[in-house]
Amino acid sequence: MRLKKLISLVIGLGVLSSFAIIYFYIIQKDFTKQHREFLLSLNTFKSAHIDLEHQILQSSIYSYHNQDEMAKNIDSLESEYKALLESQILKDATYAEVKKELQGVQQDLNQHIRNTQNYLMLNASIKNSLVFLNHFIEEANFLQEQNSKLFKNSWQILKNFKDAKFMQDIDYINRNNFLLSSNSKDQKTQDFITSFNLHSNFLIKNYPPYVQTTKNILSDSTRNNLEDIKKEFSQLALSDFKALDIFATILFSVFIFSLLFIIILFLKYLRENKKLQKTTASLEYSLTHDRLTGLLSRAAFEDKLQETAKPHLLLANVDSFKFINDVYGNDVGNIVLQELANIIKSEFSSRKNVSVYRLGGDEFGILFDDIASQDAFEIALELEKKISDYNFLVYELSLHLRVSIASNFIAPILENTDLALKEVKQNYAIRVLQYSEDLNLKTNVEENMKIVEQIKIAIKNNNIIPYFQPIINLKTKKIEKYEALVRLRLADGTILEPFKFLEISKKSSYYHYITKSMIEKTLEMAKEFPKYRFSINISMIDILDEKLLKMLCATLKENPTIANRLDIELLESENMQNIEAVQDFIKSIQQYGSKVLLDDFGTGYSNFSYFSSLDIDLIKIDGSIIREIEIDNRKLHMLKSIHSFSNGMNMKNVAEFVESKEVADLLQEVGVEYAQGYYFGRPLERPLESDEINR
C-alpha cells in the first residue's frame, strides 16, 4: 500500500514535471523571443537615430541634398519608438521601470525631431545665403578695380561666415564688423553694398539660433538614454534568465528523479515477476500433481477427461487399505501407496495415450485414449495380478496387497467406473470388472435421487405422516399403546413405507425434519387420545442432533400429561457408538415421565452390555425371532431366555411381527407382556376409538 502510494506520487510528480517542462519551454521560448525582439527593436530605433544624424550631417555638408530620405528617417524613428514602447515584454510588471524610462525618452525624441526640422529650415536659408553671396561677390568684378578694399572685405566677411559655419562658432561673427559701407557715389557699388548687407544681416541674425540648434542636435541624449535603458533591461532580463535557469534545473532534477525511480521500480517489478512465475509454476505443478506419489491429481484427471476423445478408465482401489494404516501406521501406508504408484506408473510408462492418476486416498485411475475395451480389460487383469504378486517391503515388513479394478468407457466415465468398482468390492471373487449397462448398477442411483426428491417435496407439503399400529396388553387383551410409524405420502396419495425412504433420508439433510414432524404429529394425536400410550422411534442420528433433542425436551416439558404416556423406542439395529450420549438422552427423557424402549432386540448389534449402562424400561424383541417361534424351537428358546432375562432386570417385553393366533398364544404362554403385528392390527392413519379387539 505504501509502495502504491509512492508510485502514484512519483508518477504524479513525473507527469507534473513533464507538464511543467512543456510550460517552461513555452514561457522560455516566449520570453527569449520577446527579449530578442525588444533588443532588436531597440537597435533598430538606435540605428534610425544614427541614420537621421547621418542625414543631418549630409545636409550640412552638401549645398543641396535630397531630403526625402530624411523625412523617411524621421517617420521610421517615430514608428520604431512606438513599436519599442509597445514591445510585448514591457507589458510584464518586471519591466515597468524600463517602460517608464522609455516613456521618458518621448520628450527628448520629440524635441530632437523639432530641432532637426528647425535645423533644416535654418540650414536651408543660411546655405542659400552663403551660396548666393559666393556668386554675388564673384559676379561683382567691377569692384575689384574700383574699390578693391571693399571687394576684399566682402570676401573676408564671407570667409568668416563660412568658417563660423564650419566651426559652429559664433565668435567668428561677433568679433568683426560684417557690414559693408562705402562713400562711393556709384549706384552699382551702393546696390552691391545693400544686397550684401541684407544677407549679412540675415546671417548675423540667424547664426546664433543655427549654432544653438546644431548644438542641441549634437547634444541629444536619446542614444545615451537608450544605452542606459538597454543596460537596465539587460540586468533585469539577466535575473529573469537566472530564474528560468534555476526553474529549469529544478524541473529537470525532478524529472530525472522520477525517471530513475520508475526505472528502479521497473527493475524491481521484473524481479518480482520472475519470482511470481516460479511460484505459479510450482503452484500449477502441485495443482495437477499428487504430492505423495507424484502422480497426476484428480484435478488433472478431470481436465484430461474433458479433452480426451475416446476415454477408457481403469479404476484401481486397494482392498482394506484402512487396515494397513490402522495396523502399521500412516507412514507405512504412505510408503505402500508410493510403491504402488511406482508399480502402476512403470507399468504404463512405455505406453502412449495413457496417463496415471491418484484419484483419492487409495484409489488410482488409469486413463486411456482410444483403446479396445478388451485390451483394457486384459491390461487390468495383468495389473491386478502383478500387484497381488508383488511383495511390498516396508521397514522390513513384508506386505501383500490386493486391488479391485473396474474398467469402463461408457459415459459418465468416472461415475460408471465407480459403480463397477463398488460392485467388485462387494464380491470377493471378482477382481476385475468391465462395466456395462447390463449390470444394472445405475438404477439404484436414479431411484435414490428420485426418493430424495420425493422426501423433499413431502416435507415441503407436510406429507411426512405417522401411522399408528396398536400394541396389545396380552393379559387384558386390550389396546394399551400405539407405535407411531413414519409414512411418506406422495402427491398422488400413495403411501410409502419407511423401508423405501428412511435409509436414504438418513444420508440426506432431510432426516431431521422427518423426526421433528413425527414428534409433533404423534404428540397431537396423543392429546386427542388420552387413554393410550404412544411410542416414537428415535435413532442414534437423532440423539446426536442437539437441536432436535432440545426441541423434544422442551415439548415434553410443556406437556407433562403427554410426556408420561410417551415411550421412546431406541432403534437398536444401529450401533450405539456414543453410549454416553445415549445415557444422557435416556436420563433427560425419563425425567419427564417418558419410558425408554430398546427396539429390535435379538438381531444385528444387539448387545447385553447395553443393559449394564442404559436404564431401559422395555425391550422390543425383533420380528426375526417372533415370526418363527412357532416352527423353530431355537427361536422359541431365545424368546424365553430374553423374556426371563428381562424379567430379572425388571423390564417388560414387546413382541413384534405377531401375525397368527398360534404365535399370539405362544407369547401369552411364555408370559410376554405386549404384542403388536398384523394379527392384532395393521398400522392405521388414526388410533381406534375403542381399545377392544375382536381376538
Added chain:
Amino acid sequence: MKKTFLLHLIILNLFAIEPITPIPLDIDINYPKANLGKKLFFDTILSKDNSTSCFSCHNIYDGGADHKVLSIGVENKLGNIQSPTVLNARYNFRQFWNGRARDLGEQIHGPIQNPVEHDMDEKTIETRINGVEEYKQLFGEVFGSTFITYKEVMEAIVEFENALVTPNAKFDKFLRGELELDRDEKEGYVLFKKNGCITCHNGINIGGNSFQKMGTFMEYNEESDYPDRSKITTNPEHKNVFKVPTLRNISKTAPYFHDASAKTLKEALGVMSKHNLGIILKDYEIDSIISFLKTLDGELPKILDIK
C-alpha cells in the same frame, strides 16, 4: 555587355548626385479598390447637400488642385486656404499645408468631415453609400462584405489617391537619361540649383519633404492668419511655416502659395526669390526657370484611363 554595365553605373552615380528622383513607373495599386475609390472621388453623395465631391476642389485632369483662391464646399461655404494638388500627394512626407496628417489615410477624414468642405460624418456616409445598389455590389466585390463601412469608403478613396501619380515628366525622362533637356530648360535647372531653390524643392516630389518658412529671408505678410505650422506646434517662430509644396505639374496649379497671392509662375518666382532667397531674379532667369518647371508636368494618372 561590360559597356552597358558601365553605362548603368555612371547613370546610377548621376542619379545619386542629382537631388531629384523620377516617379517610379511601376507602383503597386489594388486596381479594383482604386477604381471604386475613383467613383467615390467624383461622387457628390459624399457631401452633406450633395453639392461637393473630392473632384470639386481637386481637378485631377488639370493639375489636381483648384484654380479658385479659396475652394467652395457645401452650401457654398469657403475654405480657409488654397487647395493643394492631390496629384503625387502620396510622395509628400506629410499632408495638408501645415502637415497635420501623416499620410493620405489620415488626411482623408479632414475634408470629408470639415463643415465647410463635405460636412459629413461616418454614419451619414454609411447610410448613404449603403443605400446605393451599385456601391453595395462594388464594395461586395472588393471587400467581400454586405455592409459598407465608413472605413472601407475611406480606404477606397485613399487607394485611388495613391494611384494619382504623374510619371514620365520630361524631366523624369531626362533624369533617366532618355532625353536631353532644351538649352533653356537646362539653364533653368542650373539656375534652380544655383540660386538655392533646390535646397527646399528636392526629392521625388521636388518639395513635399520638409517644413519651411514662407519668408525666411524677409518676413512675408506677418499679419495674415492662415492655418500654418505654428497652429500645430504652438511655437510662434513657426508663423508662416508650411510644408514645402511639390513643384510637379506646377504650371497647371495656379494660383500659387497658401494664400493664392501669386496668379502666375513669374509672380510666384518673384515672391519666393525675394522673401526666401534674398535675391532678385532677372527676367531671363525667371523665364529659364519656368521652362525648367514646365518639364515637371507629367502624364495624366493611368487610373484615369481605366474604366
